[in-house]
Amino acid sequence: MRTRRIGPVLAAVAVAAGTAATLATHGASASVNATAALSDNWYASAPYLMPQSNNPPDPAAVMSATGQKAFQLAFILAPSGGGCSPTWDGTSAVSSDTTVTGVVNKIRGAGGDVSVSVGGYGGTKLGQTCSDANATAAAYQQVIDKYSLHALDFDLEEPEYENDAAINNELGAAQILQRDNPGLFVSVTMPGTAAGTGWFGTQLLDKAKTLGFTPDNFSIMPFDGGFNGASSQTSALEAFHSLLMSHLGWDSATAYAHEGFSGMNGKSDAGEYFYQADFQTVLDYATGHGLGRFTYWSVNRDRACTTTTDNGVCSNVPQSDWDFTKYTAKFAGATPPTSGTTTTTTTTTTTPGNGGSCAAAAWSATTAYNGGAVVSYNGHKWTAKWWTYGDTPGGAAGVWTDNGAC
Incomplete structure (x- = not known):
């Protein structure tokens, strides 16, 4: 199943773009502005944002227009040439980064915070290249220290998802980081199917139980797998809820509280369509059942297509800018502004x-x-x-x- 996170194919274009250039100017200093943690509901609602590629938007403008306070910056990978040191998109070393530092400082300067996501669909993951869980954790600890993080997301997808040793490294690292960084909000994200998740997903749950590792949530991505609107997604979430109970031994309330939804706005890579009404339906399900997370891929795509239909930078459905981010803000308990900086670029939805x-x-x-x-x-x-x-x-x-x- 292709649960694709749009890769860094537009990196060169995005860096040249005005928005990215604006963000990069905030990275003149390599030091990050450390802040106190937000409440967990914000990290549980943080939508994904690529800070260096796919024409990254101005996060402060998105915050002003939606009320959203946290973003999930993506993705940390192993170096494209190999090794066990963290990089952005496999190309930019975390140790020498200034660009993402500028993005983090801008979000925190506006009263928000960030989580960082490791893994994703493309590239080589650190769990594949590091020797063991301790080495993998040490690499991720560099990211936590660099950006003074309060939250980390493990986005476990193909082909790493199907590699037992790599998943052992990732889950083992998550457990170590959870222990060594008290209060760290940890999410584990995996592919979704109509049955909740597939065979490798249930193996992942079994491995977590064997390790004695309990993240803040296990989230599925119900898209790119023959899904058709919100009803198919809530059905998958209900099936996943049953898997959490049967594989982890949890009662119903505990399973819901540790379950998460990670959707895709607009047109998916497989040609599925998810509209604002679908997000509202899933949001109602999530809040009604007490789910522990509601997020989506991605803020870079949360705008109407005008001069391009590139699925990495616009949604391919009728919308106003940042419509879908308002649903994550609602999950966190905020009331999005009804007017402000949002620009309507298409007909009323x-x-x-x-x-x-x-x-x-x-x-x-x-x-x-x-x-x-x-x-x-x-x-x-x-x-x-x-x-x-x-x-x-x-x-x-x-x-x-x-x-x-x-």
């Missing part, structure tokens, strides 16, 4: 099935459509390619052609 101002009739899940039928859905007009029943426009089945906003 409508709820699924609502035709809004479109002339075509609204799509209905209980109506059969012949090829050529035209409907409206989420502010767009769609044409059926062939006979269909119950297939959501923009969904993984690929039945509908998007004719654009209306």
